[in-house]
Amino acid sequence: MRKSKGSSAKSSDKPAVTRVRVPRRDKNEILATVSNLMGAGRVRLHCMDGTSRMGRIPGSKKKRMWVREGDIVIAAPWEVQDSKADVVWKYTRPQVDWLERKGYLTS
Structure with missing residues (x-):
């Protein structure tokens, strides 16, 4: 009798590990929310320090990182x-x- 490929001997009782990149203060990085898409790789950002900035998506990330409002x-x-x-x-x-x-996001 053969085992089906879908079943495995081990049970997956452990929760999935989520790896998260945290903003680095030494590189002057900050968390922000995308509030408006402006076109041409530009977005309006509402940063966690309270300021509103115009954000630019670099060319190396334009096709790999699809950004929407609220991200x-x-x-x-x-x-x-x-x-x-x-x-x-x-x-x-x-x-x-x-x-x-x-607790990284205050809102």
Whole structure:
């Protein structure tokens, strides 16, 4: 008698591990929420420090990172202009849930 490929001998009682990238203060990164899509790889960000910035999605991430309104991202504010930032990372839904549980998101 053969076993079917769908069943396994081990049971998966352990919960799935969620790995989350946290903003690094030494690289001047901050959590932000996408509030508006402006087109041409630009978004309006509402950052956790209370400021509203114009975010830019770099060319290396444009096709790999699809950003929508309401997404939680990591932004790196520019040193020259504080009103602008680069979008570095986009969180998935399980990662956002983890951030809320750990207290990174205040809202």
